[in-house]
Amino acid sequence: MTDAHLGLAGQLARLPQRQVLSDDVYETVKGLIMDSVVEPGTRLNIDALTRELGISQTPIRESLARLESDGLVIKEPLRGYRVSSRLTREEFEDLFEYRLHIEPWAASRAAERSGSEDLARLKAEMLSYTDVPDRPSYESYRAMAAHDQRFHDLVLELAGNETARLSFQRTHCHLHLFRLYYGGGIATKALREHKVVVTAVRKGNPEEAAAAMRSHIEASRARLRPIFDTLSD
Amino acid sequence: MTDAHLGLAGQLARLPQRQVLSDDVYETVKGLIMDSVVEPGTRLNIDALTRELGISQTPIRESLARLESDGLVIKEPLRGYRVSSRLTREEFEDLFEYRLHIEPWAASRAAERSGSEDLARLKAEMLSYTDVPDRPSYESYRAMAAHDQRFHDLVLELAGNETARLSFQRTHCHLHLFRLYYGGGIATKALREHKVVVTAVRKGNPEEAAAAMRSHIEASRARLRPIFDTLSD
DNA sequence: CGGCTCCAGATCCTATAGGATATTGCGTAC
DNA sequence: GTACGCAATATCCTATAGGATCTGGAGCCG
Known part of the structure; x- marks a missing residue:
């Protein structure tokens, strides 16, 4: 009822660790791309990521969605994700x-x-x-x-x-x-x-x-x- | 094996509609925010969205992840998503x-x-x-x-x-x-x-x-x- | 040799169950 | 009357299984 306070930025800043798996996956995959462990054009198989990282699909899907929004991967419907190309x-x-x-x-x-x-x-x-x-x-x-x-x-x-x-x-x-x-x-x-x-x-x-x-x-x-x-x- | 071709930008341009449910949800929720149907600070309940839209959690989660990347919603770990505040x-x-x-x-x-x-x-x-x-x-x-x-x-x-x-x-x-x-x-x-x-x-x-x-x-x-x-x- | 059908593989989407966490309300003590 | 602690509920997060759909290639026929 009385949850109209918007001063929650300070509370969020107080939390050092995020405790959310999706963010870890996001940083991990971002690191893989950044470190050129995966080359541009490489397909990012969701099932393979679940096995390699030992977690379920959900956080991986959320991470890939964010990475697509960042322009680091490209989603091809019904085909999967690919690492986006390097700078032309x-x-x-x-x-x-x-x-x-x-x-x-x-x-x-x-x-x-x-x-x-x-x-x-x-x-x-x-x-x-x-x-x-x-x-x-x-x-x-x-x-x-x-x-x-x-x-x-x-x-x-x-x-x-x-x-x-x-x-x-x-x-x-x-x-x-x-x-x-x-x-x-x-x-x-x-x-x-x-x-x-x-x-x-x-x-x-x-x-x-x-x-x-x-x-x-x-x-x-x-x-x-x-x-x-x-x-x- | 031999899928190292990088000329996929043109192929993507050829596809007009994506046929992916996540994109529809993304546009829908974006429209809800844009039309002020949901006020800033409103909690976006995932379970409620599954019932209202008649689909499962997966596409909704992907959409919300992208919307968070856009800065339109804010994710509070273990509490859910909220519509971000208006401009200060x-x-x-x-x-x-x-x-x-x-x-x-x-x-x-x-x-x-x-x-x-x-x-x-x-x-x-x-x-x-x-x-x-x-x-x-x-x-x-x-x-x-x-x-x-x-x-x-x-x-x-x-x-x-x-x-x-x-x-x-x-x-x-x-x-x-x-x-x-x-x-x-x-x-x-x-x-x-x-x-x-x-x-x-x-x-x-x-x-x-x-x-x-x-x-x-x-x-x-x-x-x-x-x-x-x-x-x- | 070109075009077609069929099948295996991959992916997307759905559904459900269980653990973890925050909120809420109540009861008790001071 | 106020503050503290504890249990109940709701929600989020994760994990797993399975059906539906699309892609890609092998094999067959004209």
């Missing part, structure tokens, strides 16, 4: 055009609005991922991508426009770029170059580090272009 | 700040890029809703809101950036604004402003198109604010 060249250009339109603006707004606490958070995030391990691994690159995502999201948050922030988040740009980078075994080469950069940085050699990073970015660009071209066929 | 004052301001950043830019891009076919579509959409009834009714306003949504979406489409378009769509701004108010009499002014935008786009004048869109959104915001304030009491 055109989508890549669109995505960066959009980012070039939103993020500089968000940064300027953040510069106008941020107080000392905000700046502290930004600094903390910047410092939160500085140690690149000697042996570059798959996990380390993923951590780097996660850090990058948190950083950009924080800028949007400090801009003070929640609508813009959500809108930007829903592009899943980091996730798509992450998938792109890890396609076709390119990750290993990228990680090797990362190691060169790290080595140069640890040696305290600015010129060498700059050169390594420059060559890494150029190589990365060179690696990405043919991927766009092959996917455009 | 702050969200209202954020939304229009975002629109003022995106849509004028989109209009200018549309003015630059649009060919004759695009311009024909724009004109057709503009002419598709011209008769504003003397006595504004719920139905007429709903038709106006649908037209307004198509118009703004079309501008985003003509801007040629699918990322920006999807990002804008996912704000569901028209849906939220529709829920915010259904008074009457405002349609005529909005249609006049749409016409100014179309004229500028057809002239291929980016600056003029952006300015027209900007003034339209600002005017729209000014029209909605007082209504919003009265509802916030």
Whole structure:
């Protein structure tokens, strides 16, 4: 009867663990896609997922429905789900055009609005991922991508426009770029170059580090272009 | 085994109707929210929906999961789903700040890029809703809101950036604004402003198109604010 | 060789049962 | 009169089985 209180956001925030299986499945499958464990176009068999994850169909169906809404999978009626394709060249250009339109603006707004606490958070995030391990691994690159995502999201948050922030988040740009980078075994080469950069940085050699990073970015660009071209066929 | 073909976008476009019950439920519930049949904060009982719609839980759960991803409902673990709240004052301001950043830019891009076919579509959409009834009714306003949504979406489409378009769509701004108010009499002014935008786009004048869109959104915001304030009491 | 039918497999949808959790109401103690 | 604890109910979440429908390929016929 008297349940008209809408101040339940605070109560929800108080719950650390979600206790809902669907969310775990959602994150799991999202991780599988993000880590390129499943390639684009792969069919996601619901029955197989029930066996592999050891749970029933219901939470898996809910997760896949949400993932479809996110654009990460595609539902083909009466045929099942498939992992959606990676970025095409055109989508890549669109995505960066959009980012070039939103993020500089968000940064300027953040510069106008941020107080000392905000700046502290930004600094903390910047410092939160500085140690690149000697042996570059798959996990380390993923951590780097996660850090990058948190950083950009924080800028949007400090801009003070929640609508813009959500809108930007829903592009899943980091996730798509992450998938792109890890396609076709390119990750290993990228990680090797990362190691060169790290080595140069640890040696305290600015010129060498700059050169390594420059060559890494150029190589990365060179690696990405043919991927766009092959996917455009 | 050999199902690695990625050209499935064209195949999907060939299927007009999906034949999947979940989509019908999704549209149905979305319509219930959009028409304010269910008020914000209302609990969406799954068992009740199974009885009312005469179907089982599975498609309803998938629909609700997608609606949650859209931000239209909120899932409270072990308590159920609720219709999400209407816009707060702050969200209202954020939304229009975002629109003022995106849509004028989109209009200018549309003015630059649009060919004759695009311009024909724009004109057709503009002419598709011209008769504003003397006595504004719920139905007429709903038709106006649908037209307004198509118009703004079309501008985003003509801007040629699918990322920006999807990002804008996912704000569901028209849906939220529709829920915010259904008074009457405002349609005529909005249609006049749409016409100014179309004229500028057809002239291929980016600056003029952006300015027209900007003034339209600002005017729209000014029209909605007082209504919003009265509802916030 | 092309076109057709039939069958196996996969998927979607339904139905039902049981465990887990939150809400509600009542009774008791202070 | 108020606060606390406890049981009953309702709801959500999970699990499992089975029918209906569609896809894909093998095999047969013209």
